[in-house]
Amino acid sequence: EAGVVQSPRYKIIEKKQPVAFWCNPISGHNTLYWYLQNLGQGPELLIRYENEEAVDDSQLPKDRFSAERLKGVDSTLKIQPAELGDSAVYLCASSSHKGDTQYFGPGTRLTVL
C-alpha cells in the first residue's frame, strides 16, 4: 500500500513569492493534516481536514496561508506571500479517522531567501 505522498520534496524561493505544496493521503483515510516543523521541534498543526471539511484551522495564519482538499482526497497548502520565517519543513499526514494513528509523508523542506 502506498504511503502519504508529498511534492515537491524541496523548494527554495525568494521572500514575497508564492509557493504551493501538494499531498496525496493514504487511500481511504478520511482525516488529513498539515503540520509545520522547525528544526529541533515537534510538528505543529496548521490545519486538519475531515473529508473535505476543514475542522481545525486555528493555527493557520490566514492572512498568507490557505489550504484546500477538493473531493476529500488530495490537498494543497499555499503560502502567498512567503516570508523568511516560513522556512521550515511542511509535513502532511493522514489517518483513518480523527484521533487515530497518523502516517506522515516525507515532507517539503521550504527555504525562503
Add this chain to the structure above:
Amino acid sequence: GQNIDQPTEMTATEGAIVQINCTYQTSGFNGLFWYQQHAGEAPTFLSYNVLDGLEEKGRFSSFLSRSKGYSYLLLKELQMKDSASYLCAVRDDSSASKIIFGSGTRLSIRP
C-alpha cells in the same frame, strides 16, 4: 491548556537500554503516541497507549500512567540506527481529538 515535556537530548551506548520520559498535562487525555524521526525524514509510528501499563513491541516498549500524566519509551539492545528523535504526542478529546506533539528527544547512540 496542554503541555508536553520530554528531555531535549539523551546519549546512550550501543547494546544498552535507554528510557525516554514524557510528562503531559491535558484536560481531555485519550491516548499517547510515540513516533521515531530520523534526521531529514518523516515521523514514523512506534506505539500507542491508552490504558495504564506496559506495551511491548520487540526491542521497544511503551508505558503509560494516566493518573500521573506520565509515559516512557524503553529501547533495549540499542543499535546505531536507533539514533533519532523520539516524539511523544498526546490525543486531547477536549479539542476534537487533536494530537499535540512534544518537542522531541534527540537520542544519540555511541559505539
